[in-house]
Each structure stands twice: as structure tokens, then as C-alpha cells.
Amino acid sequence: MQKSTISFTQWFKLIHGLKKRSKGIRESGAFLLTKLGSSRIDRIVFYDQFDKSVSDTGIIQFKGGYDFYIYLGENDLEVFADIHTHPTEATNQSWSDRSHPMIRTKGHIAIIAPEFADNLFLTPNDCSFYKYNGEYKWEKFPKSSLPLTLKIRKHGYNT
Numbered sequence: 001m002q003k004s005t006i007s008f009t010q011w012f013k014l015i016h017g018l019k020k021r022s023k024g025i026r027e028s029g030a031f032l033l034t035k036l037g038s039s040r041i042d043r044i045v046f047y048d049q050f051d052k053s054v055s056d057t058g059i060i061q062f063k064g065g066y067d068f069y070i071y072l073g074e075n076d077l078e079v080f081a082d083i084h085t086h087p088t089e090a091t092n093q094s095w096s097d098r099s100h101p102m103i104r105t106k107g108h109i110a111i112i113a114p115e116f117a118d119n120l121f122l123t124p125n126d127c128s129f130y131k132y133n134g135e136y137k138w139e140k141f142p143k144s145s146l147p148l149t150l151k152i153r154k155h156g157y158n159t
């Protein structure tokens with residue numbers, strides 16, 4: 001099972017970016033990317049960077065897939081996980097979440113953040129993590145073994 005680490009800086013940027021885009025009224029989302037073969041989150045890409053209208057209907061409808069894949073290839077990046085916000089504290093997958101994986105690869109991870117990420121002290125532990133097993137089947141990670149760990153880095157470390 002793939003595991004990854006994320007710096008506080010990147011995590012804060014992620015949660016702040018989701019909150020800003022959700023504005024307390026709609027879902028927003030992002031991809032967590034690593035360099036090929038690396039287990040450290042290298043950068044965050046928000047869906048609206050590739051599809052400005054992604055949150056217009058209130059739920060995620062991402063149409064930027066083609067440009068996004070080109071971007072991954074050109075930058076030697078791969079997707080560790082996607083994350084999107086839900087309106088309440090309930091972070092269970094909706095029927096739509098289960099039937100529309102952002103990445104249709106077995107082992108892909110989907111994260112759901114509660115309350116439109118309107119809490120800057122949100123940690124990975126407050127979110128739910130699901131692994132895609134193909135054929136629209138998912139498995140929830142137990143809280144005791146989440147695949148993403150927050151890491152403190154030394155001062156001056158390039159995040």
C-alpha cells in the first residue's frame with residue numbers, strides 16, 4: 001500500500017485553498033502530487049487551475065483531465081490522491097463519489113474533507129480516506145493507518 005508524507009506548509013496551503021474556493025457554499029477539490037517514484041507530496045493542484053467551472057454546479061464536475069495529464073507528464077508528476085470538500089462533518093462517499101473516481105486506477109486514493117474545509121486546524125485525521133479497488137468499489141482506510149502523514153521539516157527546507 002502506498003504511503004505519503006506532506007509538510008505542514010503544503011497541508012496548510014491545501015486546506016486554505018479548499019476553504020477559499022468552497023466559500024462555505026460549494027464543493028472544491030485538489031490533487032496531491034508527488035514526483036515520479038517519490039513518497040513526498042511535491043505540490044498541490046486545485047481543480048479550478050485546469051477547469052474554471054469545476055465547482056459551478058455546487059458539486060465537483062472536472063473537465064480539465066486532458067490538460068491535467070499533459071501537465072503531469074511534462075513535470076514528471078504523478079497523482080497520490082485527490083481531495084474534495086463536503087458541506088457537513090459527514091465525510092462518507094456519496095453515490096456520485098463512488099461512481100465517478102477522479103482517477104480510474106486501482107489503488108488511487110480519494111480524500112473527503114468535512115465542512116467545506118472551513119477550519120484551518122483541520123488535520124488528515126479529520127478527513128476520510130478511500131482506496132479505489134476498481135469496478136466502482138472502494139475501501140475506507142481505518143483512522144489508525146491513514147496513508148498520509150503530516151511532517152515537520154527543518155527550517156529552510158524547500159517545501
Ligand SMILES: [Zn+2]
Pocket residue numbers: 084085086093094097112
Ligand atoms: Zn463527495
